[in-house]
Amino acid sequence: MEFLVRTENLMPVDTPDDTRERLRRAERERAMQLREAGILKRLWRVPGRNATIGLYEADDATALHEALASLPMWKWMDVSVEPLATHPQERK
Amino acid sequence: MEFLVRTENLMPVDTPDDTRERLRRAERERAMQLREAGILKRLWRVPGRNATIGLYEADDATALHEALASLPMWKWMDVSVEPLATHPQERK
Amino acid sequence: MEFLVRTENLMPVDTPDDTRERLRRAERERAMQLREAGILKRLWRVPGRNATIGLYEADDATALHEALASLPMWKWMDVSVEPLATHPQERK
Amino acid sequence: MEFLVRTENLMPVDTPDDTRERLRRAERERAMQLREAGILKRLWRVPGRNATIGLYEADDATALHEALASLPMWKWMDVSVEPLATHPQERK
Amino acid sequence: MEFLVRTENLMPVDTPDDTRERLRRAERERAMQLREAGILKRLWRVPGRNATIGLYEADDATALHEALASLPMWKWMDVSVEPLATHPQERK
Amino acid sequence: MEFLVRTENLMPVDTPDDTRERLRRAERERAMQLREAGILKRLWRVPGRNATIGLYEADDATALHEALASLPMWKWMDVSVEPLATHPQERK
Amino acid sequence: MEFLVRTENLMPVDTPDDTRERLRRAERERAMQLREAGILKRLWRVPGRNATIGLYEADDATALHEALASLPMWKWMDVSVEPLATHPQERK
Amino acid sequence: MEFLVRTENLMPVDTPDDTRERLRRAERERAMQLREAGILKRLWRVPGRNATIGLYEADDATALHEALASLPMWKWMDVSVEPLATHPQERK
Amino acid sequence: MEFLVRTENLMPVDTPDDTRERLRRAERERAMQLREAGILKRLWRVPGRNATIGLYEADDATALHEALASLPMWKWMDVSVEPLATHPQERK
Amino acid sequence: MEFLVRTENLMPVDTPDDTRERLRRAERERAMQLREAGILKRLWRVPGRNATIGLYEADDATALHEALASLPMWKWMDVSVEPLATHPQERK
Numbered sequence: 001m002e003f004l005v006r007t008e009n010l011m012p013v014d015t016p017d018d019t020r021e022r023l024r025r026a027e028r029e030r031a032m033q034l035r036e037a038g039i040l041k042r043l044w045r046v047p048g049r050n051a052t053i054g055l056y057e058a059d060d061a062t063a064l065h066e067a068l069a070s071l072p073m074w075k076w077m078d079v080s081v082e083p084l085a086t087h088p089q090e091r092k
Numbered sequence: 093m094e095f096l097v098r099t100e101n102l103m104p105v106d107t108p109d110d111t112r113e114r115l116r117r118a119e120r121e122r123a124m125q126l127r128e129a130g131i132l133k134r135l136w137r138v139p140g141r142n143a144t145i146g147l148y149e150a151d152d153a154t155a156l157h158e159a160l161a162s163l164p165m166w167k168w169m170d171v172s173v174e175p176l177a178t179h180p181q182e183r184k
Numbered sequence: 185m186e187f188l189v190r191t192e193n194l195m196p197v198d199t200p201d202d203t204r205e206r207l208r209r210a211e212r213e214r215a216m217q218l219r220e221a222g223i224l225k226r227l228w229r230v231p232g233r234n235a236t237i238g239l240y241e242a243d244d245a246t247a248l249h250e251a252l253a254s255l256p257m258w259k260w261m262d263v264s265v266e267p268l269a270t271h272p273q274e275r276k
Numbered sequence: 277m278e279f280l281v282r283t284e285n286l287m288p289v290d291t292p293d294d295t296r297e298r299l300r301r302a303e304r305e306r307a308m309q310l311r312e313a314g315i316l317k318r319l320w321r322v323p324g325r326n327a328t329i330g331l332y333e334a335d336d337a338t339a340l341h342e343a344l345a346s347l348p349m350w351k352w353m354d355v356s357v358e359p360l361a362t363h364p365q366e367r368k
Numbered sequence: 369m370e371f372l373v374r375t376e377n378l379m380p381v382d383t384p385d386d387t388r389e390r391l392r393r394a395e396r397e398r399a400m401q402l403r404e405a406g407i408l409k410r411l412w413r414v415p416g417r418n419a420t421i422g423l424y425e426a427d428d429a430t431a432l433h434e435a436l437a438s439l440p441m442w443k444w445m446d447v448s449v450e451p452l453a454t455h456p457q458e459r460k
Numbered sequence: 461m462e463f464l465v466r467t468e469n470l471m472p473v474d475t476p477d478d479t480r481e482r483l484r485r486a487e488r489e490r491a492m493q494l495r496e497a498g499i500l501k502r503l504w505r506v507p508g509r510n511a512t513i514g515l516y517e518a519d520d521a522t523a524l525h526e527a528l529a530s531l532p533m534w535k536w537m538d539v540s541v542e543p544l545a546t547h548p549q550e551r552k
Numbered sequence: 553m554e555f556l557v558r559t560e561n562l563m564p565v566d567t568p569d570d571t572r573e574r575l576r577r578a579e580r581e582r583a584m585q586l587r588e589a590g591i592l593k594r595l596w597r598v599p600g601r602n603a604t605i606g607l608y609e610a611d612d613a614t615a616l617h618e619a620l621a622s623l624p625m626w627k628w629m630d631v632s633v634e635p636l637a638t639h640p641q642e643r644k
Numbered sequence: 645m646e647f648l649v650r651t652e653n654l655m656p657v658d659t660p661d662d663t664r665e666r667l668r669r670a671e672r673e674r675a676m677q678l679r680e681a682g683i684l685k686r687l688w689r690v691p692g693r694n695a696t697i698g699l700y701e702a703d704d705a706t707a708l709h710e711a712l713a714s715l716p717m718w719k720w721m722d723v724s725v726e727p728l729a730t731h732p733q734e735r736k
Numbered sequence: 737m738e739f740l741v742r743t744e745n746l747m748p749v750d751t752p753d754d755t756r757e758r759l760r761r762a763e764r765e766r767a768m769q770l771r772e773a774g775i776l777k778r779l780w781r782v783p784g785r786n787a788t789i790g791l792y793e794a795d796d797a798t799a800l801h802e803a804l805a806s807l808p809m810w811k812w813m814d815v816s817v818e819p820l821a822t823h824p825q826e827r828k
Numbered sequence: 829m830e831f832l833v834r835t836e837n838l839m840p841v842d843t844p845d846d847t848r849e850r851l852r853r854a855e856r857e858r859a860m861q862l863r864e865a866g867i868l869k870r871l872w873r874v875p876g877r878n879a880t881i882g883l884y885e886a887d888d889a890t891a892l893h894e895a896l897a898s899l900p901m902w903k904w905m906d907v908s909v910e911p912l913a914t915h916p917q918e919r920k
Contacts, residue, residue: 048907079324416631539784600723815876
């Protein structure tokens with residue numbers, strides 16, 4: 001099942017650059033694993049913001065939550081999840 | 093997977109009583125079938141409103157949509173769906 | 185450039201079935217053309233609603249508007265458009 | 277009487293891990309007592325968030341408030357309560 | 369248990385005066401019965417609007433819903449209900 | 461003239477217990493005086509929150525403001541005031 | 553006591569011109585009486601809209617409601633009222 | 645003084661094509677006059693909607709209101725106006 | 737041109753009393769100058785809040801911004817400005 | 829393609845004056861470069877606020893994001909971006 005996921009990164013502005021950089025790299029690495037596992041399918045940046053819109057696929061909301069909570073930046077993120085149904089036009 | 097579903101019935105106030113009653117009975121019958129199929133698990137009334145909150149279980153958002161759209165009142169309903177994840181306290 | 189597009193179909197409940205069906209078929213046909221032109225890339229149904237979320241690609245907002253306004257159902261639709269930027273993780 | 281209760285945990289991100297863990301355990305223990313007392317009937321996690329949706333049963337809003345305020349995490353929680361009426365379909 | 373109830377009367381502006389007057393009288397009569405039954409305790413008008421704020425007391429949300437739905441104007445009303453807990457300052 | 465007053469107490473979670481307790485007692489004492497003066501007529505707790513809904517009576521908004529601002533907790537409170545008109549059903 | 557009052561005129565677009573004009577004149581006349589009575593003190597137009605912001609003075613919300621409901625256009629208006637307190641800078 | 649003006653055209657979907665076309669032409673003509681008068685400086689379409697964002701310049705909100713209300717489509721439009729101040733970077 | 741200006745004072749609760757008092761006096765003094773200059777015409781307190789509603793007159797939004805930004809408390813204030821047009825009833 | 833961009837500067841009130849001034853100058857310098865590159869076309873101040881509305885032109889949302897994120901104040905800014913389509917009246 002697919003989900004549309006918005007994240008807003010609320011990490012404090014005064015976070016030291018190296019902490020921020022270390023987290024960004026860890027975040028990227030974990031995201032890559034989620035891509036390889038077929039969970040993270042697309043990721044966009046919301047222009048002008050430290051925010052993303054992502055297309056995820058997971059068995060259910062519980063599996064999705066575990067994927068999102070495994071991101072190193074998760075505890076600073078404001079996340080909202082929207083369930084997606086298949087549109088008749090895309091049914092096989 | 094479980095979903096929390098809110099419905100608001102927007103059928104016009106001047107709908108004839110017999111149309112309304114016929115639809116209400118059909119609605120109830122279809123809801124009973126969804127209960128027997130294990131899709132509709134609980135249904136509450138929002139006090140003071142022609143509105144409900146329901147707990148549904150379905151394979152995914154597509155199956156849920158089909159269940160909701162099969163309700164005779166569906167075309168008059170404003171529906172919103174929220175995905176639910178299992179809470180660690182309820183995990184077996 | 186990619187866009188996230190939400191549509192809510194506000195066609196009156198009492199629209200005759202054949203009008204509705206004719207429009208639905210025309211809509212589907214036009215959507216197919218937009219897919220072939222690479223403008224409509226994905227389309228989801230918002231569960232429980234007569235609403236969609238779509239991923240579009242167009243040269244700019246003007247070209248996107250023309251694509252959306254060419255849909256036979258457009259005049260009954262409430263549409264909102266969100267611009268998407270490429271996320272660094274997806275940059276080549 | 278049943279209530280739908282949303283909680284959002286606003287505990288600061290920089291809370292030490294052991295404080296957080298100690299509170300989580302106490303929270304779980306108190307929740308278990310509320311379950312045994314028949315007050316907390318179901319608990320879900322809102323996917324992607326440090327938030328829950330719960331189904332509670334209490335004599336009235338005063339008893340519900342006391343149950344919620346007895347949770348060790350309560351002072352960090354943003355809580356909202358919605359009263360639920362029995363739906364005619366579930367009446368005996 | 370007490371509840372705070374807001375109502376907004378959405379009866380169409382072009383309702384004939386005698387229909388409106390007949391309903392107003394019936395509404396008043398039913399409200400009087402609810403007062404005598406101890407269900408409707410106070411009623412205010414929201415200044416400038418065809419709207420009220422009321423203080424109700426009922427066994428639970430189900431009994432409250434029945435009281436509200438028994439009002440002759442109910443089907444034209446947009447109603448919202450808020451549960452009230454006893455404040456420690458008012459506890460005996 | 462009557463007013464409906466909502467307060468949300470935003471005092472920081474880490475306020476020392478004795479400060480909090482001292483303020484709570486002072487708050488209660490001042491509230492008692494406002495009751496005796498006929499200004500504070502009823503007070504409810506919003507279930508699940510550190511928040512209240514109160515029914516006040518004062519000559520005008522200026523007198524009401526002075527009463528509210530005299531509460532020891534006032535500077536931590538988010539307050540909103542709604543004017544209430546007498547409903548025809550309650551007119552003598 | 554002073555009040556800030558917003559009105560939005562929702563009279564249907566297809567109201568015949570003479571009905572509209574007759575009501576506009578009656579509205580103006582009644583407004584003039586409210587000015588002479590010291591109830592309506594200032595009236596502004598919200599630019600671009602068929603809407604106003606007004607400064608009213610009345611004994612209380614009940615008297616204000618009566619003044620507003622006496623306007624011939626009232627039944628088409630969406631009205632919201634905000635109570636105003638005297639600012640210390642304007643106290644005599 | 646400059647203003648940012650949003651308009652949403654709410655003309656009913658079933659307006660006959662020739663009425664709509666006649667109004668569109670009149671609208672365009674009046675807009676051209678406002679451009680020549682230096683009042684309408686830029687006009688954009690909100691993608692996907694029958695809506696515009698415009699940059700206007702007028703002596704004050706009263707002159708702006710007159711310009712907007714002179715548009716043939718005005719009575720079907722939902723309009724909102726935002727005042728703009730000169731940014732220090734653009735001061736001469 | 738007239739403007740309706742709302743301010744919400746967000747100065748931290750723990751600001752020392754003398755700082756607060758010094759700023760309050762400076763604020764009052766600057767406000768008095770704005771009154772004498774005909775810029776600040778009326779000022780009300782929003783009951784229950786550390787907030788005001790003001791009626792200002794200025795050549796344009798730029799002049800208004802300068803007046804507001806000259807207030808000693810400005811950097812702690814959340815300000816919103818609404819343009820006001822002359823109502824036909826008040827035209828000379 | 830053109831974009832309407834709103835920014836709200838959330839830099840803490842207690843930022844030292846020289847830091848603030850240094851950033852303001854760097855901001856102005858970078859903005860000037862964006863103007864020369866044809867990316868920043870107009871910039872307004874929202875009256876009463878530390879906020880701007882800007883008209884930008886960029887190849888797409890990705891190029892726009894890079895321009896915005898290159899502003900020295902960006903990390904303190906709350907930014908929202910709206911895509912603009914060419915209005916038929918302005919088509920050549």
